[in-house]
Amino acid sequence: MMNNEMNIKFMTYDAINTIKNDIKKNNAENVNKAIESNKENSNWLEEFCGCKVFEERKNKIPQFVLKLAKDGNDSQVAYDNAIILYENLNHLPRYILTDERFWAWMNFDFGYKYALQAMPITSKSTVGNMYLFMQGQRRGIFFGVLSRLYFWVDLTIDEKNVENRYHLTKFAMENISRIRNITWRANSSEKHIVRGMLKALKEISEEYSQSLDKKEQFRKAEVGKNKNTGSKAENLYTELTRRFSLYCSVRIIDAISEDDVYEISKKLTYEIIKYFNK
Amino acid sequence: MRVGKKLFPYPVLNNSKNNSGFGDSNYQLMITITQNENYFIIEKAYVEVENQDIERMLADGxxxxxxxxxxxxxVFREKYEIGIEPKDISIPIGNxxxxxxxxxxxxxxxxIEHFNSNDFLEDFADFDFSIEKYDILAVDDGYTTKVVFDEDKDKxxxxxxxxxxxNNKDLNVMTVSSENKQIVIExxxxxxxxHDNMKHNDNFQNIFFAIIAIPALTQCLQEIKECFSDVYSMDINEVMNDKTWFVSIANRYQAVFGTELTSDEFIDCNTYEVAQKLLNCGSTKAIEDFYNLLWNGRSDSDDE
Structure with missing residues (x-):
């Protein structure tokens, strides 16, 4: 093995099951307390689980470190770390990149300090939902504190743009509602849909930044409003994914070309901006 | 992507006759699936279309x-263009x-304007429809299979x-839960x-099977069996899709009993007896091991 490479690890099922058991049966009381008093490293896990916590696998990745923000959560550091994760991990097979045990190692060991900075433990569900896949595989991948950073890049990378293949990633991650809504739901395994939508949104966002008046219209649509029936906000991004899903109802989403997604998204986005500025 | 019983505002040719908007016409995806250590291979993929109108539209683009x-x-999803001529498709297995x-x-x-067919079901007969680009015309929900691929997996x-x-200090019994990947014993x-100190000692394996694993497996099999009586038409493949550990059980069942574990076999089985047999008759062997440990200071029965 070359010195600038290292083997990946998995958290063992026994360790994952022990943490999940505490979350389910003790409302995460013990695990949250242990994290709270051990923010520098996760050496506490060995005693907590009473078993081997991580096991080495044969796949290798380059030696790399994640950045830490100087002061709490920082969106620029999140973006930088997303790119760092993608560039160092994208050669791994997909069955590893979507395995809970791999991301449990990343969250609880390799990227422990950054993970805690990006997603502090604030409730009994934080560890289960953001550090482990307790809400299911797909949700775990797209909501996990480090896995979501990787997959946000994976879905938004624009290989056709030779100058900056991360231009859509940067645009998408500038607004948490934008990245969350566009990369989630049925779109989450359809790169051409995500890219087409983001290209339309980016172009319109640039168009609306030309005058103060238009800028305010775009901002209003981004902020949106609360639904009458509940507390969930509806905004440009929730509406765009909803209306696009509606468009796809009897169509085959896999066949729609990226150019057509772009055209449809543009049309829908203009309509939605109007709707929020009535 | 499965369409299932989804309703369309126009007739769709569905492989599932109950959900088809056509009478005698049929649509079917034909494939043969194989896999090796590098690839998941879909051999000779083609479609059979038994409807002249749709066949004509396929032919003229x-x-x-x-x-x-x-x-x-x-989170893998890919589309592959196919046709009436067989085509081989290989997907890297790691995906x-x-x-x-x-x-x-x-x-x-x-x-497509004025879409119609002589084989539309009666409700749609005499109508023609405006079809938009990307609208679905025919569906075969196809096949579901399972790929279990993990290079380092302990079999x-x-x-x-x-x-x-x-971590619950008040707990003084073992608890069992049937999770997706494993049976978890707290x-x-x-x-x-x-247990941790003794678990690697071969002399105690059957004893641990008898007091820990066999009762736990019995409980989990029993829970699944009860689902069979609650959910009409549930089948063994659904269980295997839901519980990865059950795939190992089905494989072990075949090895021990020399027959495939079917839904009928499972419904009729005695879960306690099956659990013992799948786990090397651990309960009875544990008695033998106890006896030998007491009188000879070691166990003689063979391990799994």
């Missing part, structure tokens, strides 16, 4: 046929894990169990430590 391969566990769905569609490649039966330490901390 107004419609196209695709096959969609989806694996939700790895897939667990359940893989393979379906096929014919969709409109352009807007021993014992790996379906995860014995964990409880042990009070003190007893977990005893």
């Amino acid at each position: 107004r419609a196209k046929a695709i096959m969609v391969v989806e694996c939700s566990a790895t 897939l894990n667990d359940k893989v769905e393979i379906s096929s569609f014919i969709y409109a490649n352009q807007d 021993k039966m014992s790996s379906i169990f995860s014995v964990i330490k409880s 042990m009070p901390s003190q007893y977990f430590d005893y």
Whole structure:
């Protein structure tokens, strides 16, 4: 093995099951307390689980470190770390990149300090939902504190743009509602849909930044409003994914070309901006 | 992607007769699935279209046929253009894990005015429809298969169990839960430590099977069996899709009993007896091991 490479690890099922058991049966009381008093490293896990916590696998990745923000959560550091994760991990097979045990190692060991900075433990569900896949595989991948950073890049990378293949990633991650809504739901395994939508949104966002008046219209649509029936906000991004899903109802989403997604998204986005500025 | 019983505002030719808007016409995806250590291979993929109108649209390019391969566990979804001529498709095996769905569609490649067919069901007869580009014209929900691929995976039966330490100080019994990947056995901390110290000693394997694994497996099999009586038409493949550990059980069942574990076999089985047989008759062998340990200071019965 070359010195600038290292083997990946998995958290063992026994360790994952022990943490999940505490979350389910003790409302995460013990695990949250242990994290709270051990923010520098996760050496506490060995005693907590009473078993081997991580096991080495044969796949290798380059030696790399994640950045830490100087002061709490920082969106620029999140973006930088997303790119760092993608560039160092994208050669791994997909069955590893979507395995809970791999991301449990990343969250609880390799990227422990950054993970805690990006997603502090604030409730009994934080560890289960953001550090482990307790809400299911797909949700775990797209909501996990480090896995979501990787997959946000994976879905938004624009290989056709030779100058900056991360231009859509940067645009998408500038607004948490934008990245969350566009990369989630049925779109989450359809790169051409995500890219087409983001290209339309980016172009319109640039168009609306030309005058103060238009800028305010775009901002209003981004902020949106609360639904009458509940507390969930509806905004440009929730509406765009909803209306696009509606468009796809009897169509085959896999066949729609990226150019057509772009055209449809543009049309829908203009309509939605109007709707929020009535 | 599965369409299932989804309703369309126009007739769609569905492989499932109950959901089809056509009478005698048929649409079917034909494939043969194999896999090796590097690739998941779909051999001779083609579609059979028994409807002249749709066949004509395929031939002149107004419609196209695709096959969609989806694996939700790895968030993998790819479309492959296919046709009436067989085509081989290879997917790197590392892209897939667990359940893989393979379906096929014919969709409109352009807007189509006055879409009609002599074989529309009675409700649609005498109507014609405006079809838009990308609208689905024919569906075959196809096949579901399972890829279990993990280069480092421990294939021993014992790996379906995860014995964990409880952090609940008031707990003084073992608890069992049937999770997706494994059967999780929670042990009070003190007893977990005893077990942890002894678990690698071959002399105690049958004894641990008898007091820990066999009762746990019995309980989990019984819970699944009860689901069979609650859910009409549930089948063994659904259980295997839901519980990865059950795949190991089915494989072990075949090895021990020399016959495939079917839904009927499972419904009729005695879960306690089956659990013992699958786990090396651990309960009876444990008695033998106790006897030998007491009188000879070691166990003689063979391990799994």
